[in-house]
Amino acid sequence: MTVRGVAEIDITTDSFLGALALLALVVVLVLVLVLRTRLGRFTRLGRALVVLVTTVLVLVGAGAGINAHFDYFRTLGDVMGLPPSDEVELAALLERTDRPAQGVVTTTDLPGRRSGFEARPATVYVPPAWFARPRPELPVVVLLHGTPGTPQDWLDGGQAAATADAYAAAHGGTAPVLVMPDVNGILDADSECVDGPAGRVETYLTVDVPAFVQQVFHTAAPGRAWAVAGLSEGGSCSLMLALRHPGTFATFGDYAGLAGPRAGDTNADTASAITQLFGGSAQAFAAHEPADLMAQRPFPELGGWFEVGDADPEPYAAYQALEPAARRAGITTCGVVVPGGGHTFAVFAQAFSDSLPWIAGRVGAGPPVTSCPSASS
Template sequence: MTVDSVGEIDITTDSFLGAGGVIALLVVVGLALVMRNRLGRITRVGKVALASVITILVLIGSGASVNAHFDYFRTLGDVLGLPPSDEVELAALLARTDRPDRGVVTTIELPGKESGFTGRPAMVWVPPAWFARPRPTLPVLMLLHGTPGTPQDWLDGGQAGATADEYAAAHGGTAPILVMPDVNGTIDGDTECVDGPDGRVETYLTADVPRFVQDVFHAAAPGRTWAVAGLSEGGSCSLMLALRHPDLFGTFGDYAGLAGPRAGDTNADTDSAVAQLFGGSRQAFLAHEPAALLAGRRYPGLGGWFEVGDADPEPSAAAETIVPAARRAGIATCEVVVPGAGHTFVLFSQAFSDSLPWIAGRLGAGPAVPSCP
């Protein structure tokens, strides 16, 4: 069994979880037997070792329960932080001349030449059609993660690569290029994608990322053939970026985002955002607040997809306010509310799967989907 095959073991199945319980029990029993002395009693060292193992197994079990709820890790590779099994180095990707059966992932250093922002490595998925010669000019869908989080979240819990592979297979190998940049700098950062105290992230996403992706991947120029979508923090980022830069993004996807840039987890706490993200300037805050932007202008030609779970109160409340405002501002708007869904990767991965045909159609990477589901 190779490292890749181990990494692809599905840890969400009942058989895996059941086998894990049996193995854990055998480990405890085996350790208890090994640690007995000649009188049949467990030694003091054995008791300490046994207690340690039981504690570790309890923590693992608790983690498995949490993962079962959030559906973040799907495979052992996700847990161990292994790269996708189909990932290749950028140089090898650019040199490849044969057309693969499915999309290919690469990890790249994406420099912040204009912004000065130092992001973690970004990830890019290219569809089979990208490997044609001459190289086609394909549209781009930029996917933004949340906090805590990493760009790879979109490939792990978000299942973006698998979903895009299915779409490409049904459309002659064509799909948008998926670009997954870093938005926070650290696992627990929370920049809200603005030019703030933790870096000029808005400039990074609107200047550095598009320029690099165009130059390296021969992608289409920003505008009608670029979209931005995200989960949680990334969802509100996508909404804000599309409203502030409709010349760069023709479509956006907001999957369980709040009403706008927030320093916490509630829509109502705008004071913290003003203080922590905008240096105390309410004017700067309002220049990034979707409700204010939607009230101040119209957005002909812009399209937006909103998806939330009805068991996720704050994002649901945000959608109830933002969606009607988006429609009044002339945005072609789709809204999906998933019954029983919370703020988990179950919802995020479903939202991406639900919206990809509509987004790709608007980008010209597939047949147009004229109406919302």
């Protein structure tokens, strides 16, 4: 088997976890047998070695089980940080003239020229239709990750490229360009996509990102042809950004986000958000709180998709409040509740797969989808 073949092994299946457990047992038994055969008895060093190896194997097994639950890393290549087999350098992507059978992924620095935000590299997916000449001005979906997290999360656990490829295959190679920018600067920061202590992230996402993407990838202009969607922190960010910048994003996807910008993990803890994100300004907090924004005026120009698992208490409570509020504000909405779904990449990946046809129809990358799934509650 080639290195690439090994990298593509799915590590979330029951068969893989079972094989891993069996391998661990065999390793321990072989180690015990070798030590007994060579030494005739267990020395203190031998016992310590068995305990060490067993502990390492238990930790690896526990990590594999946790990863399978959250569906974060799907393959060994994801764990090792290997780029997708179809990822290319930006310069090579821009020079390419042949049309590939599937979309192509590239990673690029996306500078914060206006914001000054020091972002980690962004990831961009372009569908096969993007390679036509003259270059078509395709719509854009901006996908925001959570915390802790990176833009790569949308390709690994979120399976965004695979979902977009499936959509493109059913629509003559056309799909939106997917832009996955950094929203936190470092792995464990939590900007909540506002101009705050973590940097001017809201300015970065609404000014720097659209300007760069339109210039470099020759996409459609921000507005009707642009959507923003995200998971967890990125979900609440997407709703907030669309409400505050409807001229940039006319469609949003909120996948298991909280009720708005929060410094913690609960909807009710607004005090820490005011202190840590808005410098103590309740007025600035209110200006970013989706429920307050939707109560102030209607947003008939917006469309939004909400999706959450009913075993994910805080985001589910946020959904129950925000989706009806969005409808009252004149927003065209779809709401989906995943029975038994938790705060996992299984739910996030499903949410993007469920919503992509609807979002693509709204931004002009495919036929309009006029019906929504029925939300259970």
